[in-house]
Amino acid sequence: MIQLLVLLVMAAASDAHRQHGGAPSTDGPLTTSPSGTFRGSWMTTRKGQRIEAYRGVRYAEPPVGELRFKPPRLITQYKDVVDATQEGPACPQPVQNDYPxxxxxxxxxxxxxxxxxKLLPVIMYMHAGGFYSVSGRSDVAGPDYLLDRDVVLVTINYRLGSLGFLSTGDKQAPGNNGFKDQVMAMRWIQRNIAAFGGDPNLVTITGYSAGSFSVFLHMVSPMSKGLFHRAISMSGSPVSQIVIPEHQRHLAERQARLLGVSTDSSKAIVDGLKTKTAKELGDSLLGMFEFDYDPVLLWVPVVEKDFGQERFLTMQPLDAIRQGKMHQVPYIISQTKDEFFWKAFNVLRNETLLKTMNEEWYRIAPISFYLSPNTARHAADRLKEAYLGGKELVNDTKTADGLGKLYSDAIIGFGVHRLVNLMARYSPKPVYYYKFSYIGDQSHYVDPDTKKPVGAAHHDDLIYLFGVTASFSLIAPSDSEDSKLVDKMTAIWYNFARYGDPNPKGDTPEISALSWPVIKPDSRKYLRIEKDFSVHANLFEDRFKVWEELYPLPN
Structure with missing residues (x-):
């Protein structure tokens, strides 16, 4: 089974209205915006507030037929009353249990x-999933917690895998359509959200992992200018040891070969893939990986060449930061304490994978840890020495710790470190940094024997911000530490969405003791989120020294 990134969707089909009181009612709320009229349904938050929900709303024309692999087309007018009483489908990806x-x-x-x-702050959330899985449906990003605050929440889908990110490097498929989908959703918000009680001049874009990549890319994309006013990137950065390419033709060709399509030309690839069903494209994901489920990140953004199209990304994000070519907004950046630590167990507990990684370290390390081809052998040696003492992998606690940290830093940690420190230096707006270290009753990874959480894994902070009912039970209001953390996390987001500052206000007593400083180049402080919050400095910098040496910033 595909690992953590896909488990959110593969867990168990659970239509959100099943979690919130049965089938949609015909007497739901009605809202009319400049684009049309929408009929919604009622939901209830964890503290019992009745809220309006408008779900499954098309924001762009269906990207089917000749619109497949094309930029999205914003819907500006709906002819009929829009039935927004039920969830829409997720985008094509491997699923179980008839998940829609x-x-x-x-x-x-x-x-x-x-x-x-008064119009309320708007929080827009872009989901995780490696750009090939998960969705914005309410069973993986529900309003149960955040809507106990006075905010409007918008969650979105965007095209995944080859359907969203096919890039041949020419006019046939310039790339980045999944990001352009996100831009269309942001434009839809600007046009319509005031009718739903949201302030279009107070939009906070947020995202996790792939969604976190997306958030920062919007900060440097010419397409996103003026569409948002604060940003939160959780556990993901497009600025790392990876250099953003101009195309990913190798993935386009791999996708074509998997489905028996000619790779003779870009046109042959695109035309051939248009003859395949969306299910065939979605279900082919497993064939895209190279070693087990590595690399975790397959499709990435591309710096688009100019073929006359509206370009999402026109320069390297690193260059945009250093040249000050960013949309200047207050920014929160984060990572979890343990991120992808569990991937070490996948390797060490599988004799075949363990043997392969040991015997073919120089082939596997560049795949699993995103090492540049021109320095891959040297980097593989240095990282093996730094994280594993230069020793062969064995299934023991010490190796699991080292390999888990290597996976975590390669996939998430170093990129987040590089991004937050660059932003501390170059952003004229406040930048806040946190490490999520809390281990509660639920986690995206539990020990297979004890069934208990053993780390603060990738995605775990989402458990205290959204109802993730496809995978977890809702956290009821109580005196439990999990419940208290929901109140603290939502208070931070509420304050940041309102003021661009997460620190306490009079109406957020849950975090009255919080004093979260801005990160500065010479004072690299961060907030550690555990049972109690505390401020520390220089997060994991001892581990990141080897990465800075291997991948120094260009002059």
């Missing part, structure tokens, strides 16, 4: 308190 997926997936969900006189 469909190519007609450019949908968003709006959760609101309705009109309360």
């Amino acid at each position: 997926v469909d190519e007609d997936c450019l949908r968003l969900n709006v959760y609101t308190h309705g009109h309360k006189g």
Whole structure:
């Protein structure tokens, strides 16, 4: 079974209205915006507030037929009343248990308190999933917790895998369509959200992992200018040891070969893939990996060449930061304490994978840890020495710790470290940094014997911000530490969405003791989120020294 990134979707089909009180009602709320009229349904937050939910709303034309592999087309007018009472499908990807997926997936969900006189801050969430899995549906990004605050929440789908990120490096498929989908959703928000009680001039874009990559890319994309006002990137960075390419033709060709399509030309690839069903494309994901489920990141953004199209990304994100070519907004950046530590267990507990990684270290390390081809052998040696003492992998605690840290730093940690420190230096707006270290009753990785969480894994902070009912039970209001953390996490987001500052206000007593400083180049402080919050400095910098040496910033 595909690992953590896909488990959110593969867990168990659980339509959100099943979690929130049965089938949709015909007497749901009605909202009229400049684009049309929407009929929603009622939901209830964890503290019992009744809220309006408008789900499965198409924000762009269905990307099917001749629109497959094309940039999205924003819907500006709906002819009929939009039935927004039920979830829309996730975008095509491997699923279990008849989980609903469909190519007609450019949908968003709006959760609101309705009109309360004053327009409320808007939080837009872009989901995780490696750009090939998960969705914005309410069973993986539900409003249960955040809507106990006075905010409007919008969660979105964007095209995944080859359907969203096919890039041949020419006019046939310039790339980045999944990111352009996100831009269309942001434009939809600007046009319509005031009718739902949201303030279009107070939009916070947020995202996790692949969604975190996306958030920062919007900060440097010319397409996203003026569409948001604060940003939160959780556990993901497009600035790392990886240099953003101009195309990913090798993935286009791999996708074509998997489905028996000619690779003679870009046109042959695109035309051939258009003859395949969306299910065939989605279900072919397993064939895209090279070693077990590595590399975790397959499709990445590309710096688009100019073929007359509206370009999402026109320069390297690193260059944009250093040249000050960013949309200047307050910014929160984070990583978890243990991130992808569990991937070490996948290797060490599997005799075949363990033997392969040991015997073919110089082939596997560049795949699993994103090492540049021109320095891969040297980097593989240095990293093996730094994290594993230069020793062969064995299935013991010490090796698991070292290999787990190597996976975590290669996939997430070093990139986040590089991004936050660059932003501390170059951003004129405040930048806040946190490490999520809390280990609660639920986690995206549990020990297979004890069934208990043993680390603060990738995605775990989402458990305290959203209802993730496809995988976890909701955290009821109580005196439990998990419940207290929900209140603290949502308070941080609420304050940041309102003021661009996560620190306490009079109406957020849950975090009254919080004093979270801005990170500075000469004062690299971060907030450690555990049972109690505390401020520390120089997060994991001892581990990141080897990465800085291997991948120094260009002059």
